[in-house]
Amino acid sequence: xxxxxxxxxxxxxxxxxxxxxxxxxxxxxxxxxxxxxxxxxxxxxxxxxxxxxxxxxxxxxxxxxxxxxxxxxxxxxxxxxxxxxxxxxxxxxxxxxxxxxxxxxxxxxxxxxxxxxxxxxxxxxxxxxxxxxxxxxxxxxxxxxxxxxxxx
Numbered sequence: 001x002x003x004x005x006x007x008x009x010x011x012x013x014x015x016x017x018x019x020x021x022x023x024x025x026x027x028x029x030x031x032x033x034x035x036x037x038x039x040x041x042x043x044x045x046x047x048x049x050x051x052x053x054x055x056x057x058x059x060x061x062x063x064x065x066x067x068x069x070x071x072x073x074x075x076x077x078x079x080x081x082x083x084x085x086x087x088x089x090x091x092x093x094x095x096x097x098x099x100x101x102x103x104x105x106x107x108x109x110x111x112x113x114x115x116x117x118x119x120x121x122x123x124x125x126x127x128x129x130x131x132x133x134x135x136x137x138x139x140x141x142x143x144x145x146x147x148x149x150x151x152x
Contacts, residue, residue: 010050010054011047011050011051011092012054013054013147016095016146016147016148016149017093017094017149018047018050018051018054018055018093018095018147019092019093020046020047020050020051020091020092020093020094021089021090021091022043022046022089022091022092022110023087023088023089023090024084024085024086024087024088024090025086026086028086029085033085033086034083034084034085035083035084035085035088037080040080040110040118040120041076041078043090043092043110044076044092044094044108044110044120047092047093047094047108048094048106048108048124051094051096051147052071055143055144055147056143057140057143057144059071065137067128067129067134068128068129069126069127069128069129069134069137070126070127070128070129071124071125071126071127072124072125073122073123073124074103074122074123074125075122076120076121076122076123077120077121078118078119078120079118079119079120080117080118081116081117081118081119082112082115082116082117083117084110084112084117084118089112090110090111090112090117091110091111092108092109092110093108093109093110093111094106094108095107095108095147095149096144096147096148096149097148097149097150098148098150099136099141099144099148101133101135101136102126102127102133102134102135102136103124103125104123104124104125104136104144105121105122105123106120106122106123106124107120107121108120108121108122126140
């Protein structure tokens with residue numbers, strides 16, 4: 001695990017929290033210049049993927065495993081508080097909590113400076129390519145262990 005602040009789309013860790021910088025582009029907004037509500041799910045996905053990559057768990061490597069594995073979102077709830085707008089510089093913060101069987105609980109938030117814009121709580125699961133849940137492999141659990149936060 002290296003500090004990848006200078007790598008594109010990498011983000012970085014502050015303690016157990018992963019922080020992913022994000023700039024809002026025109027394509028992220030509706031006709032009024034406000035971020036389209038469904039795009040927050042995409043931003044959260046980028047934050048989770050970047051977390052895993054920085055923790056040494058690459059999606060491409062999971063697909064090459066035997067059996068091939070992938071992450072899926074099992075459930076996710078959003079709480080929209082303040083809209084983001086074109087050109088905003090945001091941070092997507094990600095914390096993973098408990099690990100149980102195939103599931104990992106996650107909490108995320110999108111910040112603009114000190115303002116919380118959107119929060120999300122959910123659960124991701126590991127599946128094989130037939131769609132069946134698979135227990136989180138021990139090697140993956142070991143890589144996640146230093147970052148697990150007991151409180152959401």
